[in-house]
Amino acid sequence: MGKAVTAIVSALVAFGFAATLSVAVVFGEDFDDERIDDEPDHSLCTMEPAATTELDAERARIASIIIAEGQKAGVERRGLVVALAAAAVESRLRNLPYGDRDSLGVFQQRPSAGWGSPAQLMDPAYSAAAFFGGPGGPNATNGASEPPGLLDIPGWQSMPIGDAAQAVQRSAFPDRYAEFEDDARAWLAQLSGEGGTGCEASLPIREGDYRITDRFGFREHPITGEWKLHDGLDFAASAGTPVIAVAGGEVTFVGFRPWAGPHLVEVDHADGFSSSYGHMASADVTAGDTIAAGQQIGTVGNEGLSTGPHLHLTILDGTATAIDPEDWFAGYGVTP
Numbered sequence: 548m549g550k551a552v553t554a555i556v557s558a559l560v561a562f563g564f565a566a567t568l569s570v571a572v573v574f575g576e577d578f579d580d581e582r583i584d585d586e587p588d589h590s591l592c593t594m595e596p597a598a599t600t601e602l603d604a605e606r607a608r609i610a611s612i613i614i615a616e617g618q619k620a621g622v623e624r625r626g627l628v629v630a631l632a633a634a635a636v637e638s639r640l641r642n643l644p645y646g647d648r649d650s651l652g653v654f655q656q657r658p659s660a661g662w663g664s665p666a667q668l669m670d671p672a673y674s675a676a677a678f679f680g681g682p683g684g685p686n687a688t689n690g691a692s693e694p695p696g697l698l699d700i701p702g703w704q705s706m707p708i709g710d711a712a713q714a715v716q717r718s719a720f721p722d723r724y725a726e727f728e729d730d731a732r733a734w735l736a737q738l739s740g741e742g743g744t745g746c747e748a749s750l751p752i753r754e755g756d757y758r759i760t761d762r763f764g765f766r767e768h769p770i771t772g773e774w775k776l777h778d779g780l781d782f783a784a785s786a787g788t789p790v791i792a793v794a795g796g797e798v799t800f801v802g803f804r805p806w807a808g809p810h811l812v813e814v815d816h817a818d819g820f821s822s823s824y825g826h827m828a829s830a831d832v833t834a835g836d837t838i839a840a841g842q843q844i845g846t847v848g849n850e851g852l853s854t855g856p857h858l859h860l861t862i863l864d865g866t867a868t869a870i871d872p873e874d875w876f877a878g879y880g881v882t883p
Contacts, residue, residue: 600730606640609653609671611738616675620683623818624735624747625704626697626711630678631731633712636724642671654678654716661686661694678715704819705864707878748879749841751791751824751860757782759883760857763871769854778869779825779861780883786828786856788847793822793860793876798836798844807859808850814838819865820875826853 602610610631617627634640637655646655649665652674656662663685667673676685680696691699700706700714709725716724732747761781767774796816803809807825812832815821828848832838849856862875876883 600635600727602640602734607734607738609634609640609642610734612671613653613675613678614735614738616672617679620676620679620681620698622679622698623704625708625818626679627735628728628731629697629703629708629711629715630675631734632708632724632727633678633716634675635727635730636712636718637716642669644669680715702865705870747794747840748876748881749791749793750881750883751793751858752782752784752788752847753791756788757784757858759783763869763873768852770852776869779823779859780872781857781859782847782883783855783857784847786847786849788856789843790824790827790845790847790858792838792840792842792844793862794818794820795839796821796837798832798834798838801830801832801834804851806852808848808853810845810848810850812844814844821863821867823861823863825859825861826850826857828856 613630613634614627617630622630631640634653638646638653640653642653643655644651646652648657649659650657651665652668653671654674654677656668656674656677658665658668662668662677663673667685668677673685677692677694678696679698680686680692680694681698682690682692684692684696684698686692686694686696695715697703697711697715700711703711703714706714707725708728708731709722712724713721718724759780760783761777763780764777765774766777768777792814794814794816796814798812799815799821800811800813802811804811804825807823808827810827810830811823811825812827812830813821813823824845826848827845828850830845832844838844847856847858860872862870862872864870873883
């Protein structure tokens with residue numbers, strides 16, 4: 548693109564106008580652009596796996612206590628999975644009065660390490676609350692827990708489940724927590740009333756209806772010529788193709804941004820992550836809506852600084868820093 552055109556585009560952006568430049572053809576075949584309803588399309592979702600280890604009545608009781616204590620502490624769903632996986636490894640979800648050295652209880656915490664007294668650690672509710680920690684935990688002083696619980700670990704939300712559990716437990720065998728991740732997800736779905744049909748993550752466009760045309764990383768902007776970070780993942784698709792929420796949460800913004808056009812949608816997933824959907828032709832949600840993974844939120848368009856119909860998906864972590872969406876998807880076993 549010549550310098551004159553680049554200058555015009557830069558001027559438009561400076562004055563807050565949407566610059567839509569259609570210099571690419573629509574990718575793929577024409578797809579059915581019939582709107583889907585507001586019910587999530589679970590065919591797009593990462594579903595909870597079936598548990599390979601079934602819980603008897605006592606283990607189900609202890610797992611329910613862990614879930615309840617996490618919910619009291621305001622721990623999001625992912626953190627509950629971390630706790631269940633950790634407890635499954637440490638005690639097989641049993642309240643053991645013995646363990647390595649002075650370890651005991653569901654999480655095999657040690658009184659000598661400051662987790663609590665033996666009587667306290669034999670109470671599954673206390674033990675779970677100590678595992679979650681944070682400013683409201685039973686070992687909290689000056690706004691944090693010591694020993695650190697899950698809520699005291701910086702960036703735990705973006706860690707693999709097993710790594711987050713290890714950050715709390717500090718085991719000599721750090722790789723073992725990942726063994727029970729799938730079981731923990733299934734137990735949580737069963738015990739929280741989801742019936743094993745909970746949906747954690749979704750592709751933003753149906754498989755077969757898109758192709759990836761640009762990935763996360765630094766590049767020369769195809770319109771402005773500026774060398775900058777491409778902070779998301781581009782899904783090229785026919786105009787009007789349904790765009791799907793990648794995870795559940797609250798819609799925090801719907802409106803205009805120069806780069807994205809008039810229908811940018813931003814969603815807070817309440818787990819330290821948020822997502823945004825740019826260049827859409829329409830938005831089917833409004834700020835304040837609560838949505839589910841797999842629910843349609845808009846349609847593919849060619850708005851803003853765009854070189855053809857596509858969706859630009861951005862994922863932000865808890866520090867509002869853009870991360871590679873493919874890494875986020877990988878945490879749910881999804882490959883765009």
